[in-house]
Amino acid sequence: MRLTGDATTADNGLIARRERWSPPLAGSIKCNMHTNWRNSLLHSGAAWIARDCAGNVKFHAGEALTPSPSKFFSELRGIIWVLQSARDLRIMYLVLASDHHDTIEAISHPNQWPRYRNLLEQIHSLRTCFNSLQFEVEKIECNLIARDIAKSVLHDGRFQSYLALGGPAWLHERLNREATGDNY
Template identity: 25%
Template sequence: MLWKNKNEFTFEGKEYEAEDTVTKCLEESRRWTEVVAAAKVETGARNQRPRDGKAWTVPENGRVKCNIGISWSKATCMVGLGWIVRNSEGDTMLHSRRDFNGVSSLLEARRLGLIWAAESMNSHKLQKVSFELEDYELVGSVNRPKAWPAFQLAEWKVSSVKRVANKAAFMIARSVTKERRYQSYVAQGSPSWLRSLLAEEDMRSIML
Protein backbone atom coordinates (compact mmCIF):
# COMPACT_ATOMS: atom_id res chain seq x y z
CA MET A 1 0.00 0.00 0.00
CA LEU A 2 2.83 2.40 0.82
CA TRP A 3 4.54 1.65 -2.48
CA LYS A 4 1.33 2.08 -4.48
CA ASN A 5 0.39 5.28 -2.65
CA LYS A 6 3.88 6.68 -3.25
CA ASN A 7 3.58 5.95 -6.98
CA GLU A 8 0.13 7.56 -7.18
CA PHE A 9 1.43 10.64 -5.37
CA THR A 10 4.49 10.85 -7.64
CA PHE A 11 2.77 10.25 -10.97
CA GLU A 12 -0.84 11.34 -10.38
CA GLY A 13 -0.60 13.82 -7.51
CA LYS A 14 -3.01 11.85 -5.31
CA GLU A 15 -2.63 12.18 -1.54
CA TYR A 16 -3.91 9.82 1.17
CA GLU A 17 -4.41 10.36 4.88
CA ALA A 18 -2.02 8.31 7.04
CA GLU A 19 -4.91 6.85 9.05
CA ASP A 20 -6.64 5.59 5.88
CA THR A 21 -3.45 3.97 4.64
CA VAL A 22 -2.84 2.20 7.96
CA THR A 23 -6.43 0.92 8.01
CA LYS A 24 -6.08 -0.45 4.48
CA CYS A 25 -2.74 -2.10 5.35
CA LEU A 26 -4.26 -3.83 8.38
CA GLU A 27 -7.24 -5.06 6.36
CA GLU A 28 -5.04 -6.38 3.55
CA SER A 29 -2.80 -8.10 6.10
CA ARG A 30 -5.78 -9.81 7.75
CA ARG A 31 -7.20 -10.99 4.44
CA TRP A 32 -3.78 -12.18 3.28
CA THR A 33 -3.27 -14.26 6.44
CA GLU A 34 -6.67 -15.88 6.00
CA VAL A 35 -6.07 -16.62 2.32
CA VAL A 36 -2.64 -18.18 2.87
CA ALA A 37 -4.00 -20.39 5.65
CA ALA A 38 -6.82 -21.58 3.38
CA ALA A 39 -4.43 -22.21 0.49
CA LYS A 40 -2.25 -24.49 2.62
CA VAL A 41 -5.27 -26.69 3.30
CA GLU A 42 -6.13 -27.08 -0.36
CA THR A 43 -2.96 -28.93 -1.27
CA GLY A 44 -4.76 -31.14 -3.75
CA ALA A 45 -5.72 -28.35 -6.11
CA ARG A 46 -4.05 -28.83 -9.47
CA ASN A 47 -3.02 -25.22 -9.96
CA GLN A 48 -1.35 -24.96 -6.56
CA ARG A 49 1.36 -27.58 -6.94
CA PRO A 50 4.33 -26.91 -9.23
CA ARG A 51 4.75 -29.19 -12.19
CA ASP A 52 7.27 -31.83 -11.12
CA GLY A 53 10.48 -31.31 -13.07
CA LYS A 54 8.69 -30.10 -16.18
CA ALA A 55 10.61 -27.73 -18.44
CA TRP A 56 9.30 -24.42 -19.74
CA THR A 57 6.52 -24.74 -22.32
CA VAL A 58 5.03 -22.27 -24.76
CA PRO A 59 1.58 -20.85 -23.98
CA GLU A 60 -1.41 -21.86 -26.05
CA ASN A 61 -2.20 -19.95 -29.23
CA GLY A 62 -3.49 -16.46 -28.64
CA ARG A 63 -1.86 -16.12 -25.22
CA VAL A 64 1.49 -14.94 -23.91
CA LYS A 65 3.39 -16.32 -20.92
CA CYS A 66 4.99 -14.10 -18.29
CA ASN A 67 7.52 -15.89 -16.10
CA ILE A 68 8.31 -14.04 -12.88
CA GLY A 69 11.67 -14.39 -11.13
CA ILE A 70 12.36 -13.43 -7.51
CA SER A 71 15.77 -13.33 -5.81
CA TRP A 72 15.67 -12.18 -2.17
CA SER A 73 18.62 -11.51 0.12
CA LYS A 74 17.90 -12.03 3.81
CA ALA A 75 21.15 -10.28 4.77
CA THR A 76 20.38 -7.02 2.94
CA CYS A 77 16.55 -7.21 2.72
CA MET A 78 16.92 -6.48 -0.99
CA VAL A 79 14.92 -8.28 -3.65
CA GLY A 80 15.69 -8.52 -7.33
CA LEU A 81 12.67 -9.03 -9.58
CA GLY A 82 12.54 -10.01 -13.21
CA TRP A 83 9.92 -11.01 -15.73
CA ILE A 84 10.09 -12.24 -19.29
CA VAL A 85 7.20 -12.48 -21.75
CA ARG A 86 7.14 -15.01 -24.60
CA ASN A 87 4.48 -15.81 -27.18
CA SER A 88 3.09 -19.11 -28.45
CA GLU A 89 5.98 -19.36 -30.94
CA GLY A 90 8.50 -19.20 -28.11
CA ASP A 91 9.73 -15.75 -29.15
CA THR A 92 10.67 -13.28 -26.43
CA MET A 93 8.56 -10.14 -26.64
CA LEU A 94 9.61 -8.19 -23.54
CA HIS A 95 11.72 -8.57 -20.43
CA SER A 96 12.28 -6.38 -17.39
CA ARG A 97 14.24 -6.07 -14.15
CA ARG A 98 14.09 -3.92 -11.03
CA ASP A 99 15.09 -3.98 -7.37
CA PHE A 100 13.33 -3.19 -4.11
CA ASN A 101 14.88 -2.44 -0.73
CA GLY A 102 13.50 -3.07 2.74
CA VAL A 103 11.74 -6.34 1.88
CA SER A 104 11.64 -8.33 5.12
CA SER A 105 10.62 -11.80 3.92
CA LEU A 106 10.59 -14.10 0.90
CA LEU A 107 6.79 -14.21 1.04
CA GLU A 108 6.64 -10.43 0.80
CA ALA A 109 9.15 -10.53 -2.08
CA ARG A 110 7.07 -13.05 -4.04
CA ARG A 111 3.87 -11.12 -3.49
CA LEU A 112 5.57 -7.89 -4.56
CA GLY A 113 6.91 -9.66 -7.67
CA LEU A 114 3.46 -10.83 -8.75
CA ILE A 115 1.90 -7.40 -8.18
CA TRP A 116 4.69 -5.67 -10.10
CA ALA A 117 4.45 -8.11 -13.03
CA ALA A 118 0.66 -7.79 -13.16
CA GLU A 119 0.86 -4.00 -13.19
CA SER A 120 3.53 -4.19 -15.90
CA MET A 121 1.36 -6.41 -18.11
CA ASN A 122 -1.52 -4.01 -17.63
CA SER A 123 0.63 -1.02 -18.58
CA HIS A 124 1.80 -2.84 -21.74
CA LYS A 125 -1.83 -3.62 -22.68
CA LEU A 126 -1.29 -7.40 -22.56
CA GLN A 127 -4.59 -9.07 -21.75
CA LYS A 128 -4.36 -12.83 -22.35
CA VAL A 129 -1.46 -13.56 -20.01
CA SER A 130 -0.41 -16.80 -18.29
CA PHE A 131 1.78 -15.97 -15.28
CA GLU A 132 4.22 -18.50 -13.85
CA LEU A 133 6.20 -18.18 -10.61
CA GLU A 134 7.78 -20.37 -7.94
CA ASP A 135 5.26 -20.29 -5.10
CA TYR A 136 2.34 -22.71 -4.98
CA GLU A 137 0.82 -21.14 -1.84
CA LEU A 138 0.68 -17.67 -3.37
CA VAL A 139 -0.74 -19.13 -6.59
CA GLY A 140 -3.36 -21.04 -4.63
CA SER A 141 -4.37 -17.84 -2.84
CA VAL A 142 -4.67 -15.81 -6.02
CA ASN A 143 -6.78 -18.51 -7.65
CA ARG A 144 -9.40 -18.38 -4.86
CA PRO A 145 -11.87 -15.83 -6.32
CA LYS A 146 -13.93 -15.42 -3.15
CA ALA A 147 -10.92 -14.89 -0.91
CA TRP A 148 -8.80 -12.76 -3.23
CA PRO A 149 -11.08 -11.02 -5.76
CA ALA A 150 -8.62 -8.23 -6.61
CA PHE A 151 -6.56 -10.56 -8.82
CA GLN A 152 -9.44 -12.19 -10.69
CA LEU A 153 -9.01 -10.90 -14.23
CA ALA A 154 -10.93 -12.94 -16.78
CA GLU A 155 -8.11 -13.47 -19.26
CA TRP A 156 -5.21 -13.87 -16.81
CA LYS A 157 -4.04 -17.19 -15.39
CA VAL A 158 -1.53 -17.83 -12.60
CA SER A 159 0.37 -21.12 -12.16
CA SER A 160 3.19 -22.43 -9.99
CA VAL A 161 6.30 -23.98 -11.54
CA LYS A 162 9.66 -25.23 -10.36
CA ARG A 163 12.96 -23.49 -11.07
CA VAL A 164 13.68 -25.62 -14.16
CA ALA A 165 10.66 -24.02 -15.88
CA ASN A 166 11.41 -20.52 -14.59
CA LYS A 167 15.16 -20.29 -15.00
CA ALA A 168 15.36 -17.32 -17.38
CA ALA A 169 13.20 -15.07 -15.19
CA PHE A 170 15.09 -16.15 -12.07
CA MET A 171 18.47 -15.35 -13.64
CA ILE A 172 17.27 -11.86 -14.54
CA ALA A 173 16.17 -11.35 -10.93
CA ARG A 174 19.38 -12.84 -9.52
CA SER A 175 21.46 -10.39 -11.55
CA VAL A 176 20.35 -7.78 -8.98
CA THR A 177 21.26 -9.62 -5.77
CA LYS A 178 24.29 -11.56 -7.00
CA GLU A 179 25.77 -9.41 -9.76
CA ARG A 180 24.64 -6.04 -8.38
CA ARG A 181 22.91 -4.90 -11.54
CA TYR A 182 20.66 -2.32 -9.93
CA GLN A 183 19.54 -0.45 -13.03
CA SER A 184 15.87 -1.06 -13.80
CA TYR A 185 14.78 -1.50 -17.40
CA VAL A 186 12.13 -2.77 -19.80
CA ALA A 187 13.37 -4.03 -23.16
CA GLN A 188 12.07 -5.73 -26.27
CA GLY A 189 13.43 -8.99 -27.66
CA SER A 190 15.74 -11.43 -25.89
CA PRO A 191 18.43 -10.42 -23.38
CA SER A 192 21.69 -11.16 -25.19
CA TRP A 193 23.27 -12.96 -22.22
CA LEU A 194 20.34 -15.40 -22.00
CA ARG A 195 19.80 -16.18 -25.68
CA SER A 196 21.39 -19.63 -25.53
CA LEU A 197 19.20 -20.60 -22.56
CA LEU A 198 16.05 -19.24 -24.22
CA ALA A 199 16.84 -21.07 -27.45
CA GLU A 200 17.34 -24.30 -25.50
CA GLU A 201 14.04 -23.87 -23.65
CA ASP A 202 12.23 -23.13 -26.92
CA MET A 203 13.67 -26.28 -28.50
CA ARG A 204 12.68 -28.44 -25.52
CA SER A 205 9.18 -26.99 -25.62
CA ILE A 206 8.80 -27.95 -29.29
CA MET A 207 9.90 -31.50 -28.51
CA LEU A 208 7.35 -31.97 -25.66
Protein backbone atom coordinates in the same frame (compact mmCIF):
# COMPACT_ATOMS: atom_id res chain seq x y z
CA MET B 1 -3.40 -23.67 -11.01
CA ARG B 2 -1.42 -25.89 -13.38
CA LEU B 3 1.89 -27.71 -13.01
CA THR B 4 3.98 -27.98 -16.14
CA GLY B 5 6.15 -30.81 -17.41
CA ASP B 6 5.96 -33.79 -19.69
CA ALA B 7 6.51 -37.53 -19.41
CA THR B 8 8.99 -39.45 -21.53
CA THR B 9 10.05 -43.07 -21.67
CA ALA B 10 13.52 -43.73 -20.31
CA ASP B 11 15.86 -46.38 -21.79
CA ASN B 12 14.81 -48.89 -19.14
CA GLY B 13 11.14 -48.63 -20.18
CA LEU B 14 10.08 -46.71 -17.08
CA ILE B 15 8.27 -43.42 -17.39
CA ALA B 16 10.59 -40.57 -16.39
CA ARG B 17 9.38 -37.05 -15.75
CA ARG B 18 11.26 -34.47 -17.80
CA GLU B 19 10.60 -30.92 -16.84
CA ARG B 20 10.77 -28.09 -19.37
CA TRP B 21 9.23 -24.74 -20.04
CA SER B 22 5.81 -25.02 -21.66
CA PRO B 23 4.43 -22.33 -23.95
CA PRO B 24 1.05 -20.64 -23.53
CA LEU B 25 -1.86 -21.17 -25.89
CA ALA B 26 -1.81 -19.23 -29.17
CA GLY B 27 -2.75 -15.61 -28.62
CA SER B 28 -1.53 -15.55 -25.01
CA ILE B 29 1.72 -14.35 -23.48
CA LYS B 30 3.40 -16.29 -20.70
CA CYS B 31 5.37 -14.32 -18.11
CA ASN B 32 7.71 -16.36 -15.99
CA MET B 33 8.64 -14.37 -12.90
CA HIS B 34 10.83 -14.70 -9.84
CA THR B 35 12.00 -12.62 -6.92
CA ASN B 36 15.39 -13.27 -5.38
CA TRP B 37 14.87 -12.59 -1.67
CA ARG B 38 17.81 -12.90 0.74
CA ASN B 39 16.63 -11.41 4.01
CA SER B 40 14.39 -8.69 5.42
CA LEU B 41 17.16 -6.06 5.39
CA LEU B 42 18.22 -6.30 1.74
CA HIS B 43 16.60 -5.45 -1.57
CA SER B 44 15.07 -8.27 -3.57
CA GLY B 45 15.91 -8.76 -7.22
CA ALA B 46 12.79 -9.26 -9.32
CA ALA B 47 12.48 -10.28 -12.96
CA TRP B 48 10.01 -11.46 -15.54
CA ILE B 49 10.32 -12.71 -19.08
CA ALA B 50 7.37 -12.74 -21.51
CA ARG B 51 7.15 -15.28 -24.34
CA ASP B 52 4.56 -16.20 -26.93
CA CYS B 53 3.28 -19.64 -27.96
CA ALA B 54 6.35 -20.22 -30.17
CA GLY B 55 8.73 -19.40 -27.32
CA ASN B 56 9.73 -16.05 -28.83
CA VAL B 57 10.73 -13.56 -26.17
CA LYS B 58 8.67 -10.39 -26.40
CA PHE B 59 9.98 -8.55 -23.33
CA HIS B 60 11.97 -9.03 -20.18
CA ALA B 61 12.36 -6.77 -17.18
CA GLY B 62 14.32 -6.44 -13.98
CA GLU B 63 13.69 -4.48 -10.81
CA ALA B 64 15.19 -4.05 -7.36
CA LEU B 65 12.36 -4.18 -4.83
CA THR B 66 12.78 -2.42 -1.50
CA PRO B 67 13.36 -4.73 1.49
CA SER B 68 10.49 -7.11 2.27
CA PRO B 69 9.88 -8.94 5.56
CA SER B 70 9.69 -12.37 3.84
CA LYS B 71 10.11 -14.26 0.58
CA PHE B 72 6.33 -14.61 0.39
CA PHE B 73 5.78 -10.86 0.74
CA SER B 74 8.47 -10.19 -1.88
CA GLU B 75 6.84 -12.64 -4.32
CA LEU B 76 3.44 -10.98 -3.95
CA ARG B 77 5.01 -7.57 -4.59
CA GLY B 78 6.76 -9.05 -7.63
CA ILE B 79 3.46 -10.35 -9.00
CA ILE B 80 1.89 -6.91 -8.59
CA TRP B 81 4.84 -5.40 -10.50
CA VAL B 82 4.47 -7.98 -13.31
CA LEU B 83 0.71 -7.38 -13.58
CA GLN B 84 1.18 -3.61 -13.66
CA SER B 85 3.84 -3.98 -16.36
CA ALA B 86 1.72 -6.34 -18.47
CA ARG B 87 -1.25 -3.98 -18.14
CA ASP B 88 0.89 -1.02 -19.22
CA LEU B 89 2.14 -3.04 -22.22
CA ARG B 90 -1.49 -3.83 -23.09
CA ILE B 91 -1.03 -7.58 -22.85
CA MET B 92 -4.62 -8.78 -22.62
CA TYR B 93 -4.17 -12.58 -22.51
CA LEU B 94 -1.63 -13.45 -19.83
CA VAL B 95 -0.35 -16.54 -18.11
CA LEU B 96 1.76 -15.64 -15.09
CA ALA B 97 4.05 -18.44 -13.90
CA SER B 98 5.96 -18.59 -10.63
CA ASP B 99 7.84 -21.40 -8.94
CA HIS B 100 6.69 -20.17 -5.53
CA HIS B 101 3.72 -22.49 -4.89
CA ASP B 102 2.40 -20.68 -1.80
CA THR B 103 2.08 -17.40 -3.69
CA ILE B 104 -0.12 -18.94 -6.37
CA GLU B 105 -2.09 -20.75 -3.66
CA ALA B 106 -2.68 -17.45 -1.83
CA ILE B 107 -3.93 -15.80 -5.03
CA SER B 108 -6.31 -18.72 -5.57
CA HIS B 109 -7.53 -18.74 -1.94
CA PRO B 110 -6.98 -15.23 -0.52
CA ASN B 111 -9.26 -15.74 2.50
CA GLN B 112 -6.78 -18.29 3.85
CA TRP B 113 -4.02 -15.65 3.88
CA PRO B 114 -5.50 -12.72 5.87
CA ARG B 115 -2.09 -11.31 6.81
CA TYR B 116 -1.48 -10.47 3.13
CA ARG B 117 -4.97 -9.16 2.43
CA ASN B 118 -3.81 -5.77 1.11
CA LEU B 119 -1.42 -7.25 -1.45
CA LEU B 120 -3.89 -9.94 -2.51
CA GLU B 121 -6.59 -7.29 -3.00
CA GLN B 122 -4.21 -5.34 -5.25
CA ILE B 123 -3.67 -8.48 -7.33
CA HIS B 124 -7.40 -9.12 -7.47
CA SER B 125 -8.00 -5.54 -8.61
CA LEU B 126 -5.37 -5.84 -11.35
CA ARG B 127 -7.04 -9.03 -12.67
CA THR B 128 -9.82 -6.89 -14.12
CA CYS B 129 -7.34 -5.27 -16.54
CA PHE B 130 -6.99 -8.50 -18.54
CA ASN B 131 -9.33 -10.38 -20.85
CA SER B 132 -7.75 -13.60 -19.59
CA LEU B 133 -5.35 -14.08 -16.70
CA GLN B 134 -4.14 -17.43 -15.45
CA PHE B 135 -1.65 -18.21 -12.71
CA GLU B 136 0.56 -21.29 -12.96
CA VAL B 137 2.88 -23.00 -10.56
CA GLU B 138 6.04 -23.61 -12.53
CA LYS B 139 8.65 -26.17 -11.58
CA ILE B 140 11.95 -24.55 -10.59
CA GLU B 141 13.66 -26.30 -13.52
CA CYS B 142 11.20 -24.59 -15.88
CA ASN B 143 11.74 -21.16 -14.37
CA LEU B 144 15.54 -20.96 -14.35
CA ILE B 145 15.78 -18.09 -16.85
CA ALA B 146 13.55 -15.82 -14.74
CA ARG B 147 15.54 -16.89 -11.67
CA ASP B 148 18.86 -16.06 -13.35
CA ILE B 149 17.65 -12.61 -14.43
CA ALA B 150 16.36 -11.90 -10.90
CA LYS B 151 19.69 -12.96 -9.40
CA SER B 152 21.57 -10.72 -11.84
CA VAL B 153 19.67 -7.68 -10.57
CA LEU B 154 21.44 -7.91 -7.22
CA HIS B 155 24.65 -9.69 -8.22
CA ASP B 156 25.40 -7.25 -11.04
CA GLY B 157 24.14 -4.18 -9.16
CA ARG B 158 21.26 -3.51 -11.59
CA PHE B 159 19.20 -1.50 -9.13
CA GLN B 160 17.70 0.62 -11.90
CA SER B 161 14.39 -0.75 -13.13
CA TYR B 162 14.40 -1.71 -16.80
CA LEU B 163 12.17 -3.12 -19.51
CA ALA B 164 13.73 -4.50 -22.70
CA LEU B 165 12.49 -5.96 -25.97
CA GLY B 166 13.55 -9.55 -26.53
CA GLY B 167 15.61 -11.58 -24.12
CA PRO B 168 18.92 -10.77 -22.47
CA ALA B 169 21.85 -11.44 -24.81
CA TRP B 170 23.65 -13.57 -22.23
CA LEU B 171 20.70 -16.02 -22.24
CA HIS B 172 19.95 -16.25 -26.00
CA GLU B 173 21.27 -19.79 -26.39
CA ARG B 174 19.18 -21.11 -23.48
CA LEU B 175 16.10 -19.24 -24.70
CA ASN B 176 16.49 -20.76 -28.17
CA ARG B 177 16.83 -24.26 -26.69
CA GLU B 178 13.67 -23.76 -24.62
CA ALA B 179 11.74 -22.40 -27.62
CA THR B 180 12.64 -25.45 -29.71
CA GLY B 181 12.16 -27.89 -26.84
CA ASP B 182 15.81 -28.94 -27.10
CA ASN B 183 16.72 -28.48 -23.44
CA TYR B 184 18.48 -31.76 -22.97
